[in-house]
Amino acid sequence: MSLLDALLLDPYRINVWIAYRTDGVKGSGTQNDPYDGSTATRFDSLMSGFAPNTTVHLGPTTTSNPFQTTGFWINNDGSTGSGWEPKAGMKIIGSGIDVTTLKLVNASGGALYFAIGHTFTTSVDYFEASDLTIDCNLTAQGASLAAGAVRVLGNHSRVRRVKVTNWGSKSGAPTGYVIAMITGEPTYGFTQVIDTGIEDCIVVNPDTTSGVGPVSVLHVGSRFVDLGYNVEAYGTGGFIRNCFVDSGSPTTTADIRALSMSWCKGGIIEGNQVHNTKYGGPYASEESIGDLTVRNNFYKNVQKGPFWNLATNIAGSLSSLVRDSGDNTIAVATSSGAHGMLAGDRVRIDVSGAASYYEGIFVIKDVPSSTTFRYQMQGDPGGNGSSPTMQKIFGVGKLVVEGNTVELATGSTGLIGIHLDDASLSPQAPDYAHGDVVIRDNKIRYVDGFFDSSCTGYGLQLNGVKNLLVRNNVVECYPSNPLRNNRCGSVEYFNDKTPAGVLIQGINEDDSNKKYDELETDAEDALVLALMKKR
Numbered sequence: 001m002s003l004l005d006a007l008l009l010d011p012y013r014i015n016v017w018i019a020y021r022t023d024g025v026k027g028s029g030t031q032n033d034p035y036d037g038s039t040a041t042r043f044d045s046l047m048s049g050f051a052p053n054t055t056v057h058l059g060p061t062t063t064s065n066p067f068q069t070t071g072f073w074i075n076n077d078g079s080t081g082s083g084w085e086p087k088a089g090m091k092i093i094g095s096g097i098d099v100t101t102l103k104l105v106n107a108s109g110g111a112l113y114f115a116i117g118h119t120f121t122t123s124v125d126y127f128e129a130s131d132l133t134i135d136c137n138l139t140a141q142g143a144s145l146a147a148g149a150v151r152v153l154g155n156h157s158r159v160r161r162v163k164v165t166n167w168g169s170k171s172g173a174p175t176g177y178v179i180a181m182i183t184g185e186p187t188y189g190f191t192q193v194i195d196t197g198i199e200d201c202i203v204v205n206p207d208t209t210s211g212v213g214p215v216s217v218l219h220v221g222s223r224f225v226d227l228g229y230n231v232e233a234y235g236t237g238g239f240i241r242n243c244f245v246d247s248g249s250p251t252t253t254a255d256i257r258a259l260s261m262s263w264c265k266g267g268i269i270e271g272n273q274v275h276n277t278k279y280g281g282p283y284a285s286e287e288s289i290g291d292l293t294v295r296n297n298f299y300k301n302v303q304k305g306p307f308w309n310l311a312t313n314i315a316g317s318l319s320s321l322v323r324d325s326g327d328n329t330i331a332v333a334t335s336s337g338a339h340g341m342l343a344g345d346r347v348r349i350d351v352s353g354a355a356s357y358y359e360g361i362f363v364i365k366d367v368p369s370s371t372t373f374r375y376q377m378q379g380d381p382g383g384n385g386s387s388p389t390m391q392k393i394f395g396v397g398k399l400v401v402e403g404n405t406v407e408l409a410t411g412s413t414g415l416i417g418i419h420l421d422d423a424s425l426s427p428q429a430p431d432y433a434h435g436d437v438v439i440r441d442n443k444i445r446y447v448d449g450f451f452d453s454s455c456t457g458y459g460l461q462l463n464g465v466k467n468l469l470v471r472n473n474v475v476e477c478y479p480s481n482p483l484r485n486n487r488c489g490s491v492e493y494f495n496d497k498t499p500a501g502v503l504i505q506g507i508n509e510d511d512s513n514k515k516y517d518e519l520e521t522d523a524e525d526a527l528v529l530a531l532m533k534k535r
Helices: 003-008 040-049 519-534
Strands: 015-019 055-058 067-069 072-074 080-082 091-093 101-104 112-117 128-135 146-153 158-165 176-182 197-199 215-221 239-241 244-246 256-261 267-270 273-279 289-295 298-304 320-323 330-334 346-350 360-369 372-376 389-393 396-402 405-408 416-420 434-440 443-446 458-463 465-471 483-486 490-494
Touching: 040 067, 101 112, 112 128, 112 176, 128 146, 146 158, 158 176, 176 197, 197 215, 215 239, 256 267, 298 416, 330 360, 346 372, 396 416, 405 416, 416 434, 434 458, 458 465, 465 483
Parallel strands: 015 055, 055 091, 067 101, 091 128, 101 128, 112 146, 128 158, 146 176, 158 197, 176 215, 197 239, 215 256, 239 267, 244 273, 256 273, 267 289, 273 298, 289 396, 298 405, 396 434, 405 443, 416 458, 434 465, 458 483, 465 490
Antiparallel strands: 072 080, 072 112, 320 330, 330 372, 346 360, 346 389, 360 372
């Protein structure tokens, strides 16, 4: 190619415009002559043809004439299909919320649908969707499917200023997601996605007539919130902030979780508002969390605020369990196949016969190979472990929950302001299901200040925590003893009070609901003893 020919070529297009055209003109993609995206076929074809790093500007639409897409879907057999898929560096920018609408259509052959999504064989880095409304159109879709807006895996990718409506999951469908930013996918080698998240989004008007749930509304974590297998990955710097979710009712049949985050290091959930939703979240079930901060969120009319419904995975056998040759207090566990464990993961070990130093809950020290891992025991067991088994524990490494306001729904079934569970693991030794947890400066009451004997919701339930600090929370709940914990290690409560300034002491349910002493009670005891001595 001659230099003159090269100079005469059109420059690489990095900005294109699409409009809903009614004049029958195809368009050239410029701002003054946008492409015609007036049908799903045309829109999907255009989006498929754009190169990576293209910024796509979507023009205004009307209620009767939105942009339409067949989106991306995952079938029940795990296969995928799409009308189009986003590419790395692509930015999709609408003309504004409720000014530009993208509608999901023709969903019938799969199980899980998104207006924007892709296969995880590639990472869509630096992707962004913003300034538009996405109509998931669940009612008009086929049976036994879930309809959501966005699901993307990519470093530095984000969804912001997006409104989503008419979402949900029909009977027989898998767990649905509305906006999901994935932090890792070990199957394809993506073990640490960094700086991905959701901000300034609005999710309202679920299709509760067709949808029965479960649905995780705003999710940053693994590709499924109930993944339930040993192999995990931990993204860094995931976030959900300044979003608004209203699911219509906390008692709807649909099991809806407004916020969800897992597989994170340095994760943060802040400044969100959640209304009329069963679980405010962050919710997690069968996924671990490295470290997470949940702060300054507002939950109104929820059955639970932050809720970690964590459990153990299916137990597996080990081919051998021996002492390390260099240190007899370190155990070396060997599995017959790849165990999928990582350093820092929690595992429960059992051996046959009498209890020994091999047994209990441990934090994995290191992973020498795909079939071996090591953990620190409290002493020398004096021999090998007999018929050893292992069980992966989904837990929280470090957690801070601070400055949140939780207004519980009125009612009498399972209402808890902040709930961290451990699947009733017992005994919790020598380690625990969860690591270091701080719960501070939160306010918990019933919705709109309602207070009546019919309300059984209470403040905190914290189980299986190694080091627990609860301080400076304000709790207004009808049941006595609204601050509770089970199966915990080091626990300290400090200066938790009712709105009237009455001290609330935390209780240890393992020890016949014994109350924990703290500075104020110790001072009162000292005063009483001093007065008794004067007599």
